[in-house]
Amino acid sequence: MTNRSPRRILSVGSYAEHLRVGALLRLETTGGLLLMAAAAIAIVWANSPAADSYFALRDLRVGPESLHLDLSLGAWAADGLLAVFFFLVGLELKNEFVAGDLRDPRTAMVPMVAAAAGVAVPALIYMLANLGAPETLRGWAIPAATDIAFAVAVLAIVGTHLPSALRLFLLTLAVVDDLIAIVIIAVVYTAELNLAALGLFLVPAAVYTVLVQRFPRWFAENRWAPWAILLPLAFVAWALLHASGIHATIAGVLLGFATPVRRKDPASGPGKGLAMTFEHNYRPLSTGFAVPVFAFFSAGVAVGGWDGLVDAVSSPVALGIIGGLVLGKPLGIVTSTFLLTRLTRANLDPTIRWIDLAGVGLLAGIGFTVSLLVGELSFGLGSDAGDAAKVGILLASVLAALLASLVLVPRNRRYRRATEAERRDADADGIPDAFDAAPHDPTISAERAG
Structure with missing residues (x-):
């Protein structure tokens, strides 16, 4: 072994x-x-x-x-x-x-x-x-x-x-x-659950998911697109989840x-x-x-x-x-x-x-x-x-x-x-530039800190 x-x-x-x-x-x-x-x-x-x-x-x-x-x-x-x-x-x-x-x-x-x-x-x-x-x-x-x-x-x-x-x-x-x-x-x-509203919530949530999964680069490069397309979908999904009885922040x-x-x-x-x-x-x-x-x-x-x-x-x-x-x-x-x-x-x-x-x-x-x-x-x-x-x-x-x-x-x-x-210590060794350019050894700092 x-x-x-x-x-x-x-x-x-x-x-x-x-x-x-x-x-x-x-x-x-x-x-x-x-x-x-x-x-x-x-x-x-x-x-x-x-x-x-x-x-x-x-x-x-x-x-x-x-x-x-x-x-x-x-x-x-x-x-x-x-x-x-x-x-x-x-x-x-x-x-x-x-x-x-x-x-x-x-x-x-x-x-x-x-x-x-x-x-x-x-x-x-x-x-x-x-x-x-x-x-x-x-x-x-x-x-x-x-x-x-x-x-x-x-x-x-x-x-x-x-x-x-x-x-x-x-x-x-x-x-x-x-x-x-x-x-x-x-x-x-969640005290009471409205299944109809919960089912309807899945529709805008699914559309949002398909769009961001299918066109991620387009939404990333066009900053107006999430506000004009995804935000309305997100608001509808939020409102429907709010109506379902589940706390609406879960939609986010x-x-x-x-x-x-x-x-x-x-x-x-x-x-x-x-x-x-x-x-x-x-x-x-x-x-x-x-x-x-x-x-x-x-x-x-x-x-x-x-x-x-x-x-x-x-x-x-x-x-x-x-x-x-x-x-x-x-x-x-x-x-x-x-x-x-x-x-x-x-x-x-x-x-x-x-x-x-x-x-x-x-x-x-x-x-x-x-x-x-x-x-x-x-x-x-x-x-x-x-x-x-x-x-x-x-x-x-x-x-x-x-x-x-x-x-x-x-x-x-x-x-x-x-x-x-x-x-x-690095300055005493004549290598201040090397110390500044490279990350210091955290183990040494920990040992010094105690």
């Missing part, structure tokens, strides 16, 4: 994947900052003397009643604009599993198991906190999701010198986490999955597939408009002064969410990854340490966007439980970001010093 060397997990992946992820992180950083600003404006407005105007705006109903689309602006943001965000999630998921590092089942196993544990443990903590309040158990999925934009924005600020393997793990973990959240939304929060995910990742005409030379083209073109719409507007309409909660805030935080709903996101997420992620390294022949990539992974686990406790959506699906707008859920989500996300910063900022300093030491 031949000896096989231990397999590494959380490795840096291919160079092309690293470049793609880096570009994605830069875009998500901007979106995360806009997300925080929109949420802050909503919270201040909802607790100001002009709070009535905020809730009047959020509850203003627009749309054709005959088509069952006379929705409030808050519902349009949650069901409509957030479909754009989930369309990008669908594109990212398909790209990861078709052309990204997750196409290798051995590589995919670690973030998938970690994400599953990062969903199960927070849900369990929430249910334990709400055992005496069965009417609020419906919110068990609220602390299940990680907000990729918010988490990446924090990582970009505090982790400029952290290993790329750690950054890729956070992104992959959040992508798989989103997939699990999508399944939960589709299965758990399914259409994202239908978009081809690989080029079908390799003879025409290298280039991006249609999924990457759409991701590049439409991510600014999601991160710069759709998600911040959703945050603006969803984050506003009137806490009623200090006493109201104390009552909300001490409720089983808020306590379960805070415990699930701040404690459950890192516990599930780190513990499951540790067990995998002990039960298999996998080792951590040499560029990172377990303390680094703990910091990423804390970052995964930032559950803003999808958690707010699941909170609305669980309790509706304006209910006491819904308001308590918002308070819990906001406090937990801020607390998770602060705790992650306390862990990762010192680690970032260590990695920065290790990189500077490598540069000094």
